[in-house]
Amino acid sequence: MNVERAQHTERAARVEDIDTDAETRRARDRGERGLLRCIEALTDDATRRTLPGYSEATGGPAPVGPHPTDGRATPADGPDGVAGLQGHALDEALTLLTEALASLPATDTRWPEFAYAAGVAYGARAGHDGDAHTRDQARGCFRRARRAAPPDAHLFRAATHVGDARVGAGPAGGAWRALLDPPSAAEIAVALRRLGADALVQLVPGAAVVSGVDGSTRPLDLPGLDYGLDLPGSDRELLSDFLDVLCAWAWDAVMAPVLAAVPGAFGRIPSLVLLPAGLFGSVPWHAAWSTVDARRRHALQVAQISYIASPRLLCEVAARPTADPHRNRRHPIEIGHRAGDPIVFAPDRASGSAAEHLAAGTRTVVSTLWPVGPSTAALVLYMAHHYLNRRDLPPAQALRTAQLWMRDPKRGIPTAMPAELAAQARAITPDDLTGWAAFTHSGR
Numbered sequence: 122m123n124v125e126r127a128q129h130t131e132r133a134a135r136v137e138d139i140d141t142d143a144e145t146r147r148a149r150d151r152g153e154r155g156l157l158r159c160i161e162a163l164t165d166d167a168t169r170r171t172l173p174g175y176s177e178a179t180g181g182p183a184p185v186g187p188h189p190t191d192g193r194a195t196p197a198d199g200p201d202g203v204a205g206l207q208g209h210a211l212d213e214a215l216t217l218l219t220e221a222l223a224s225l226p227a228t229d230t231r232w233p234e235f236a237y238a239a240g241v242a243y244g245a246r247a248g249h250d251g252d253a254h255t256r257d258q259a260r261g262c263f264r265r266a267r268r269a270a271p272p273d274a275h276l277f278r279a280a281t282h283v284g285d286a287r288v289g290a291g292p293a294g295g296a297w298r299a300l301l302d303p304p305s306a307a308e309i310a311v312a313l314r315r316l317g318a319d320a321l322v323q324l325v326p327g328a329a330v331v332s333g334v335d336g337s338t339r340p341l342d343l344p345g346l347d348y349g350l351d352l353p354g355s356d357r358e359l360l361s362d363f364l365d366v367l368c369a370w371a372w373d374a375v376m377a378p379v380l381a382a383v384p385g386a387f388g389r390i391p392s393l394v395l396l397p398a399g400l401f402g403s404v405p406w407h408a409a410w411s412t413v414d415a416r417r418r419h420a421l422q423v424a425q426i427s428y429i430a431s432p433r434l435l436c437e438v439a440a441r442p443t444a445d446p447h448r449n450r451r452h453p454i455e456i457g458h459r460a461g462d463p464i465v466f467a468p469d470r471a472s473g474s475a476a477e478h479l480a481a482g483t484r485t486v487v488s489t490l491w492p493v494g495p496s497t498a499a500l501v502l503y504m505a506h507h508y509l510n511r512r513d514l515p516p517a518q519a520l521r522t523a524q525l526w527m528r529d530p531k532r533g534i535p536t537a538m539p540a541e542l543a544a545q546a547r548a549i550t551p552d553d554l555t556g557w558a559a560f561t562h563s564g565r
Contacts, residue, residue: 159242276306327343348399348401361554407524505519508522
């Protein structure tokens with residue numbers, strides 16, 4: 122009798138395991154469908170052209186209004202067309218993802234991935250409806266995904282920080298789409314080699330996640346890197362004083378350990394692509410400074426530093442062709458202002474407008490982290506143009522060389538420079554960070 126009871130218990134356990142496995146498969150299937158639905162909801166403008174309601178005349182969604190026959194909403198119920206068809210797709214994605222998360226244990230290997238996708242979907246939704254509860258749900262999903270991820274999943278954990286910081290930053294469906302598809306360490310390595318860079322450095326609270334050209338990814342502890350950083354002695358009403366203190370902190374807290382961890386190869390300076398999450402994107406890391414031989418030495422003097430908004434955007438930009446190798450001085454490279462120009466000057470916010478221009482197909486973006494005067498902008502762009510065309514330097518090196526020129530007290534004035542700009546160039550104070558330090562490079 123005891124044998125029969127034991128056999129019955131064993132059979133029941135096998136049936137229960139089969140049922141559990143079947144439920145796990147169903148839950149994972151729902152999560153997978155939710156992930157795919159989220160991708161569909163965040164497609165770029167080129168894909169949205171195939172959706173009903175797209176207006177070829179305006180290059181965007183059709184005007185707001187009910188469906189002409191049955192009163193259903195068109196895809197353009199809100200800004201950028203996310204309400205409507207895209208909004209419904211996001212809602213469907215969230216339903217599938219939340220059902221999967223509720224059915225799966227947090228220890229399931231797919232749970233962090235589905236929680237992250239739900240964070241992206243909630244984040245995209247919050248960017249359009251501005252609802253505080255939706256923003257909280259997005260941040261909660263990212264944080265739960267981070268807690269559930271394996272300790273060595275450094276790229277994934279960095280992505281959750283970047284997504285968390287992006288919540289509430291505006292619609293930008295393309296940016297959310299890029300975050301939904303984080304590349305592998307191998308893909309990042311290929312992109313870095315194409316760009317001639319040594320490392321992608323993602324700055325997140327308490328750490329830098331460093332991805333190298335060798336396909337490695339490692340975290341670097343930075344205990345002083347915190348969104349709530351306190352800068353004693355700085356006066357935010359005086360930008361120059363505030364930048365002095367901010368950039369001194371930036372060297373000690375971040376750039377000194379990062380540069381020590383990523384030395385240049387074969388005697389050259391290292392080339393870094395920085396991805397600062399959230400508020401860290403407002404810091405001019407290239408202007409971080411220390412005192413050497415009684416003089417300031419800035420990070421851009423010992424490294425080539427560019428910026429990017431997401432690892433996926435880095436890979437997309439790296440895959441684009443470089444500038445025409447057959448160009449000559451009869452056809453110089455120009456720095457334009459329109460999407461589609463090879464090099465675009467997009468002033469006032471590097472992280473936002475630079476990412477938008479790069480996503481639209483621009484190869485290179487020169488931007489500013491804060492507003493600068495028109496004469497300062499004209500001087501920096503003149504010298505960047507000079508080094509682009511007279512020295513044949515790549516855009517990133519041309520901007521860096523122009524910035525180094527501005528902080529050189531013995532700078533030479535090009536003979537062709539207009540007299541007004543030349544007079545301003547002679548009056549530059551090298552340690553004044555309000556001018557040259559505002560400029561950043563993104564892209565190729």
